[in-house]
Amino acid sequence: MAVARAQEEPAIPGKRPNDRPEDLETPNKDLETWLTPNDAFFVRHHLPRPTVDTQSYRLAVNGLVGKPLSLSLDDLRKLPQYKVVATIECAGNGRDFYRPRVPGIQWKRGSIGNAEWRGPRVADILKLAGAKMDAPFIETDGADTGVAKTPDFIRSLPMRKALDAATLLALDMNGEPIPEFHGRPARLIVPGWDGASWVKWVVRFTVAAAGNTAFYMNPAYRYPKYALAPGSQPVPADLEVIEGMPVKSSITTPAEQDRVALSPFTIRGFAWAGEQKVMRVDVSTDGGSRWSPAELTPQNLNFAWRLWSYRWSPPRPGFYTILSRATDSTGRVQPIVAQWNPSGYLWNAIDRVGIVVEKSA
Numbered sequence: 542m543a544v545a546r547a548q549e550e551p552a553i554p555g556k557r558p559n560d561r562p563e564d565l566e567t568p569n570k571d572l573e574t575w576l577t578p579n580d581a582f583f584v585r586h587h588l589p590r591p592t593v594d595t596q597s598y599r600l601a602v603n604g605l606v607g608k609p610l611s612l613s614l615d616d617l618r619k620l621p622q623y624k625v626v627a628t629i630e631c632a633g634n635g636r637d638f639y640r641p642r643v644p645g646i647q648w649k650r651g652s653i654g655n656a657e658w659r660g661p662r663v664a665d666i667l668k669l670a671g672a673k674m675d676a677p678f679i680e681t682d683g684a685d686t687g688v689a690k691t692p693d694f695i696r697s698l699p700m701r702k703a704l705d706a707a708t709l710l711a712l713d714m715n716g717e718p719i720p721e722f723h724g725r726p727a728r729l730i731v732p733g734w735d736g737a738s739w740v741k742w743v744v745r746f747t748v749a750a751a752g753n754t755a756f757y758m759n760p761a762y763r764y765p766k767y768a769l770a771p772g773s774q775p776v777p778a779d780l781e782v783i784e785g786m787p788v789k790s791s792i793t794t795p796a797e798q799d800r801v802a803l804s805p806f807t808i809r810g811f812a813w814a815g816e817q818k819v820m821r822v823d824v825s826t827d828g829g830s831r832w833s834p835a836e837l838t839p840q841n842l843n844f845a846w847r848l849w850s851y852r853w854s855p856p857r858p859g860f861y862t863i864l865s866r867a868t869d870s871t872g873r874v875q876p877i878v879a880q881w882n883p884s885g886y887l888w889n890a891i892d893r894v895g896i897v898v899e900k901s902a
């Protein structure tokens with residue numbers, strides 16, 4: 542398993558070796574803007590990153606369709622283009638915080654980002670092919686291929702989500718053609734769902750009567766239907782495919798173990814709630830005895846995060862435990878304890894950092 546590295550330097554597409562998968566975590570400071578810069582956006586893929594030639598690129602649309610299609614990038618650009626601002630988070634974000642520990646990339650807070658995605662609706666592509674709209678699934682394959690013991694990355698998306706107006710085949714990310722790290726020339730946007738649904742370098746849509754059951758649909762990216770005793774193994778039948786993401790907030794400033802001077806400063810972070818809206822974030826600076834509402838950025842869209850801030854004057858020097866807790870539009874609140882699971886998915890416990898406030902010089 543590759544190890545996450547902090548993406549301290551801007552990624553330079555084309556300048557990095559192309560012979561192994563990269564996993565790059567976004568540093569906290571780059572998680573404090575409404576749109577996450579493309580060159581600091583987290584990167585996750587399981588297989589060597591493919592370079593797709595945009596001239597010869599074709600998207601195959603087949604399976605339960607009236608007319609199988611082979612679409613060029615121009616064909617996709619000629620369809621009506623839509624914009625969606627949406628957050629993508631890897632199901633494994635926060636895995637590092639689980640106890641007992643679980644294997645996998647030890648992401649902390651940074652396998653998440655928010656971007657403006659633009660491209661045709663998946664529904665319009667399916668209509669063009671005369672797809673059987675009541676088929677239950679569309680199977681999506683990217684241009685990456687299986688290597689040695691790592692299988693090809695193939696995902697099935699339920700038709701109800703594929704037909705959602707916000708589900709796009711994005712060609713642009715934050716106003717520029719999608720960088721190779723993020724799926725050039727076309728990647729699936731599945732707003733509110735975990736990152737594994739957002740297939741990169743998409744080359745095939747197959748309308749299907751059944752869901753794919755290969756590795757990346759089963760057992761990967763599945764979560765227990767009910768809470769497990771930490772450290773125990775579920776039986777496979779008790780796991781289900783991850784879809785919409787839970788409510789969550791993270792603290793980006795200050796960082797764990799920071800030392801700060803005794804003067805007022807702003808505590809910052811982000812919050813999101815999958816397909817729901819974030820309604821409030823509360824902050825505690827005393828380990829959870831007292832809570833106060835944070836200020837949230839006014840934009841409140843389904844699928845996109847909200848940034849929050851809380852101005853704080855530490856009363857005296859000492860050690861402080863700062864917590865953040867988000868609540869969403871359906872009343873979901875971040876739990877005190879995240880539900881342990883053997884793959885370490887969906888960490889969403891109340892966030893927590895400990896800092897030392899020092900007497901000013």
Ligand SMILES: Nc1nc2c(c(=O)[nH]1)N[C@H]1C(S)=C(S)[C@@H](COP(=O)(O)O)O[C@H]1N2
Binds near residue numbers: 584740
């Ligand atoms: N073709 C392909 N698409 C993929 C993956 C992959 O390995 N291959 N990884 C998925 C996972 S697990 C995540 S979290 C997101 C990460 O997207 P990003 O690298 O653009 O941040 O891409 C998804 N799409």
Ligand SMILES: [Mo]
Binds near residue numbers: 630633736
């Ligand atoms: Mo992921």
